[in-house]
Amino acid sequence: MTVKIRFFAQFRELLGTDIITDVSSGMTFVALIQTIAKKNPAGYTAIFDENGAFREFVILMKNGKRIDITDAAKTPVVDGDDIAVFPPVAGG
């Protein structure tokens, strides 16, 4: 099955965007994003802390609905999911 991942802002600069990838059944959000983010260490550390958990400010959306990052470790991705990962931007 395939899912699409969109990164935004500095996550996009580090990891690209509109990534369509095959995933195995039962794969969780954390595992999926970790796998993709590992291709760029700077991208990985921007999103994950040293324990491999999402940094607390990271926004994770699935098909337009927000997923609490604390639930991401137990939420599986399913075929056709459109996933958005972005940091809020703070400047004014």
Add this chain to the structure above:
Amino acid sequence: MFSRRERERYKRQMMLFGDEGQERLKKAHIFIAGAGGLGSPVALYLAVAGTGTITIVDMDVVDQTNLNRQILHFDRDIGRKKTTSAAEKLQEINPDITVNALDVKIDETNADDLVRDADGIVDAMDNYPTRYLLNAVAIAKNIPLFHGGIRGFYGQATTITPRITPCVKCMFPQPPLHEVFPVVGVTPGIIGTVQANEVIRYLLGSGELLTNRLFIWDGMQAHADEICVERNPACDACCGVTTKTMEGRRNDR
């Protein structure tokens, strides 16, 4: 009622929304939190559109490093209060509006009083703690909060209508790490203009606002995206608050 000068000044936009629309702008009071990168274009466009009363708040002085983006302030203003500089420019660009420029830090003790009877709050801040504070005031007063944020070539904007749409805390419960953020002036130019466009259409009561949608601008790709956003039923800022709806308030205008 409009003076001859006002009729001339607003002639081209009154072709769009007539005396009634212009009157709505004239009667309005908008609170702009910040006279920096976002606050500059927001304030300038709201001023030239004829927003009757603009209150703009900032606690800083103009620094040379501000000048690549904070277009309310000129080289000659370095070292002056941003509020003094902003009030001068806004009053010069439109002498037919009222400008209140408040040189103060927005905090939990004064936010409610500063916003007073404003019809809406523009979030032109550079930090989330103050955004959360403005968010709480908007919810308490049941007035819209026009959110914007920028970094580098990226920006985001959305319009928050308390009790109807997600609030700042629903969308961004945790602030990103504090940093001296990189930015090129066109980014707040674009996002600030989107915010001003929201304010004007809210006051006019026309069009589809950026509600329940987060507008995301990628200046590197010249590409705009939007993400649907939903309220968080467990939000500690807006959950469980129910009074008159914003839509009702908007229709009352």
